[in-house]
Amino acid sequence: MLNKALGLAVLAGLLTAAPAHAVDPPHLPAPTGHHPVGTTSLYLEDESRQDPWVPEAGARELMVSLWYPATSRGARRAPYMSPAESEAVLRGTGVTGVPYDALSRTRTNAYLDTTPSGGRHSLPLVVLSPGFTWPRSSLTALAEELASRGYVVAGIDHTYENFGMTFPGGRFVTCAACELDVDDFGTAAVESRAKDVSFVLDELTGPHPKWRGGTLIDPSRIAMAGSSLGGASVAETALTDPRIRAGVNLDGTMFKPLPESGLSRPFLFFSEDLCDPTWVRDWAHLTGPKQWLRISGSVHASFTDYDMLGRQIGVDLGSSLAGTRSVEIVRAYVAAFLDLHLRDRPQPPLARPAASYPEVSTSDCYS
Template sequence: MALDKPRRPALVAAVAGVLALTASLAWTPAAAAAPGTPYLPKPTGPHRVGTTSLHLTDAARPDPWVPAVRTRELMVSLWYPTAAQAGRRAPYVTPKESELLLKGSGIKELETIPPDGLSRTRTNALEDAEPSGRRRGLPLVVLSPGFTWPRSSLTGLAEDLASRGFVVAGIDHTYENFATTFPDGRIATCAACANVDDDDFGQRVIRSRAIDTRFVLDRLTGSRPAWKGGALIDPARIAMAGQSIGGAAVPETMLRDARVRAGINMDGSLFLPIPDGGLARPFMLMGAPSNDGTWRRDWERLTGWRRWLVVKGALHPSFTDYDMLLQQLGVDLGSGLKETRSLDLTRRYVAAFVDLHLRGRPQPLLNKPSKRHPEVLFCAPPAENC
């Protein structure tokens, strides 16, 4: 379920990059893009989507992976509703980020992709568009990506949530992926990759990400927010979702920060156990078929509203853009979810969860299996089919 060792996360990251290229083929409107141009499926909500990036610096904290760097620098992408009618679509990644992602993957099948291939991916969000909404009217969802993967790996989900009226903050956890580009052109690579064989590596990543997330929330919802649309965010309605180790970081973040009212772990092993005292806020586990014992270990420690969903046919990258995109590029990882199905399911169930817990809207989809989504199993120990 999770990428426990360096080669596995790197492999999926590379796959992710490749996937991004494919994204364009999944959405069929003729005007969407020229043939062969990768693009992400159109968001399903009623709002147009804007996006922007923030460079945040925590001067009170040295970098956990490069101690010589005395401040923790983060890049954050925001996706949000906009009334803008036109504008430039945001890039998926830069050409150099694309090159580093593909090179870092170590996957031979990806060598046929041009180094800048991922940077050609067509997205749906308008770059630096004016945010729209009423003061404190928009719930916030924080996204944390898998190890070695950038914040862009969850763009398809982020755009969809923004189109449904959420602000979404995707965090690049610096030095934990193959490429984070800062506004002055500096590129931070994966310094943390040198530590993956340490016994406590997973726990270190999780604790660091919890601190990163708390800092980002402070900067977005404080009295002087770092984003011009910060006043639109409702600080009483915040959720967090993450993929792989980003998902494993969600419970720790919730335990450290009561502002995060609800959380989702998408296919991440829980390297840091939930304490015996439990986690009483809403939580959803959503992943590929697996025998991951950490989910069974911590299931009873989820003492609030809870769901355990297993998606038949899914792979680890199925909860990012990458399963879909790689298929479009002709790379077969063995996924049972064809065309856009992996992203469709992720979008649908994540949206239902945050609509229920941040907006109080009933979601029958989360109460029982759905005939429209037969791949999704409702599980709880000791269910044998999960």
């Protein structure tokens, strides 16, 4: 089996507490920006590259969700995930006592295939990479928030690295990478994800973009954020692809150390109230603008939708952040960091403690 420290050991126990009876269908809080949010999905195939986990599958295939500012609301809200994907996530993390389609019932705020809003090369782009075994939908609340504030957001499912995902036509694939015995899987995974992201950027911002709104993206203002393994992959992607101007690691152990030459792009570590030794190790090698913030009372899942959604379906993950608080905090600080470094807008909460977010503090782990 693969290196448990990569993700399964982190995930184990997060969704396994005995659930209470859930009353209402789960929902994502409404985003706070001024734009209606549209969403669509893309199937992409990288014919230049063999799948790293299932070579016999042939070319690397990816599913990407795009969230974006829309000209108006549409007729139908987007599903959060399919019932099969919900079952894969809940079974994979050991949940019992709730319907296995519970997560698929989640009410979102984005409308399917609505018309994008914006001028040519006017919208910054943020790429989101989820945690190991978790799908791209696990960061939907953050994606909707950023889109409502005028960002295009691309959430990537890294194929064969999550409990279950669906391709067009209904083909369903599971976590083949979970069953592999790979030396230094963490390094292999972040390097593979960096290649996934660069390919997606090519497809979105190249001369013939695969999305109809591709010409709205400003290729000079691109950032990446990720949770867990996705967060660990941000630095590697920024090192290998100069199009990534800023990065956000949401509670992801740095499986591949930063090089001695360092990373000069703006970078945010956002974590539980803990001192990850790999972050302490790499802190000095972040040579550009940098911050390390911690959320008191959070758990690993608090940097995704699952802390909040787990509570809504009756599963206690151990967080003390009630209601939608985990999502509110992550949305506010990630958006502030991106607004500062992609839009040059000063952000007071990043410069000093914010009274409205007493749970957030600057880490002293590196002092």
